[in-house]
Amino acid sequence: MKNIFETFGGAYRQAGDYMVPDIKCPPNVNTGIWGQRRARYLRAEKKVLYFNMLTNGTFNDHLEEIDILAGEMFERLVFQLKREEGLTEQLKATDPLEWVRRMNSIRNRAKKIMYKELICV
Numbered sequence: 001m002k003n004i005f006e007t008f009g010g011a012y013r014q015a016g017d018y019m020v021p022d023i024k025c026p027p028n029v030n031t032g033i034w035g036q037r038r039a040r041y042l043r044a045e046k047k048v049l050y051f052n053m054l055t056n057g058t059f060n061d062h063l064e065e066i067d068i069l070a071g072e073m074f075e076r077l078v079f080q081l082k083r084e085e086g087l088t089e090q091l092k093a094t095d096p097l098e099w100v101r102r103m104n105s106i107r108n109r110a111k112k113i114m115y116k117e118l119i120c121v
Contacts (some may be wrong), residue, residue, distance in 0.1 A: 034070035035063035038119050040100065045120070070118050077110040 012019040031039070039059075053059040077119040081087075085102065092099040 030067070031060070032067045032071065032103055034074070034114070035067035036120065037115075038066045038070075039063055041120050049091045066118065071113055073118065074110055077113060078106055081106040083111060 011022045013022040020069075041052070041103065050059070053062055082103075087099065087102055087106070
């Protein structure tokens with residue numbers, strides 16, 4: 001008699017003396033950098049949630065959603081921080097090294113905010 005896992009096309013593989021479910025993560029087709037970072041965090045820190053999403057089939061959808069949300073939020077944060085600090089194209093033309101230094105600082109702060117608010121939750 002087949003169990004529910006086998007009924008839906010699941011298979012088992014031999015691991016030593018045990019038969020374990022042969023579960024593989026589907027390929028991440030449309031996952032960008034933010035989705036990959038979220039996947040890495042879930043695999044390392046939230047294993048139960050990670051395996052639940054894998055078995056439900058919602059893992060890739062979740063990563064795509066996080067990737068889109070995070071990309072939009074990151075661009076919005078960078079734009080707001082640039083405006084608050086008065087970082088303009090004029091500075092870029094007159095002192096490019098200072099512009100790069102300040103822009104890197106803004107992007108690093110935005111990245112930290114992203115990790116705290118969206119990726120590592």
